[in-house]
Amino acid sequence: MLLNRSSLIEMMNGTGEPEVRLERSLDLYMERFGQLEPQIRAFVPEADAELRLGREKALLLHTYSEADSKPALFGVPVAVKDLLHVEGLPTRAGSQLPADLLTGPEGSLVLRLRFLGALIAGKTVTEEFAYNGPIATRNPHNTAHTPGGSSAGSAAAVAAGICPLAVGTQTLRSVIAPASFCGVVGFKPSYGRVPLDGVLLLSPSFDTIGFFTQDLPGMEAAAALLVPDWEAIPAISARKPVLGVPAGVYMELMSPEVKAVFIAQIGILEQLGYQVRHVDMPWKDEFIYGDAMIRFIEGELAREHEHWFAEHREEYGLPVQEAILRGRQITDEELEQYRGQQMILRRDLKELMVQEGIDLWVSPAQGGTAPKVEENNTGWAGMAAIWGFAGSPSISLPAATIGSMPLGFQCIGTYGEDETLLAWARELWPHIAYNSAEA
Structure with a gap:
């Protein structure tokens, strides 16, 4: 087992001078990354990760050197699924398409992470366009096993303790399944609760940003910070839920x-x-049991990729190619019926x-x-x-x-x-x- 404790709450509540806290969290991240990443392969390879993280650290220290208080995620390394755009990192989405074609500006969630003082640890591995395709990531509990579907890298990074918080997305199961397989908490908010700007979409009627932590207190803290208009409930009532x-x-x-x-x-x-x-x-x-949800998703996938597919069809993996071709056969009227359902x-x-x-x-x-x-x-x-x-x-x-x-x-x-x-x-x-x- 390649497991280490990594508490988001403990890291958020760290004490000491800002530079010491940053050094401590960054050193721990780099140490565990160096030890575990070669076996788990949760992250998209990055040529100059230490240089980029050094720049982010310097910017944080410059921004908050004179501040009396530090933002809630100050110095916390957060992994981000490679469907979300991050400035300074290409978006590849597990695909062979040109990165400059796919990469776009950061969306509101990544901007929120930066505002809260997080260090973007890196991009995590996903299946091609979150649909299907080979992935290198392995389960930290046993590397002979899969970590799950398209948010695989995010779940594995948290399970191994490389970072205490990671961002994923779910269309059908891509937060819940990796969380279950990797033994971490995975939260998929209500559809539309977290804005999807800055995200490469698979199926706009399904896609939802989600989060991974090692425990529920950490997830409650993450949700309060990252889900818009969150109003935490201290206690429901004296009774137990039905x-x-x-x-x-x-x-x-x-x-x-x-x-x-x-x-x-x-x-x-x-x-x-x-x-x-x-x-x-x-x-x-x-x-x-049926294929209705898959048809719905493939119909929307085909429309999302209409322009790219026309010019780059051969650069798509075969499962995604076939899904797009099937999706092209689905009418707009059928898709509207699904949305009504x-x-x-x-x-x-x-x-x-x-x-x-x-x-x-x-x-x-x-x-x-x-x-x-x-x-x-x-x-x-x-x-x-x-x-x-x-x-x-x-x-x-x-x-x-x-x-x-x-x-x-x-x-x-x-x-x-x-x-x-x-x-x-x-x-x-x-x-x-x-x-x-x-x-």
């Missing part, structure tokens, strides 16, 4: 081992006084939660633990995709291991009520969490 478990085919989208672990987790929570309700869901089972499901889920008295949906974060690299599988969409289709906020909490590999416990909240989701997750955390850095 948990909803989807009935039907959804709960069959997992291995027997995962199902046994989840049933045991639910049993423990019931013994602790939690109410659990098994509920028929407002979606058709065949929608989860998104709104209907979002409304129906909210009404169902009220009707059944449910505060939080829960399920395994993935249908299995991290597959071996040679299996060429970076995760399963089933447990996460339907919630992303509805735009719901979700979080994966490290909660179990099967055969020494992590498995996340997924909590899903009401669209737009991200603060409530994290507050209820805080209530559950002591009963289900394990420390992946010490597992």
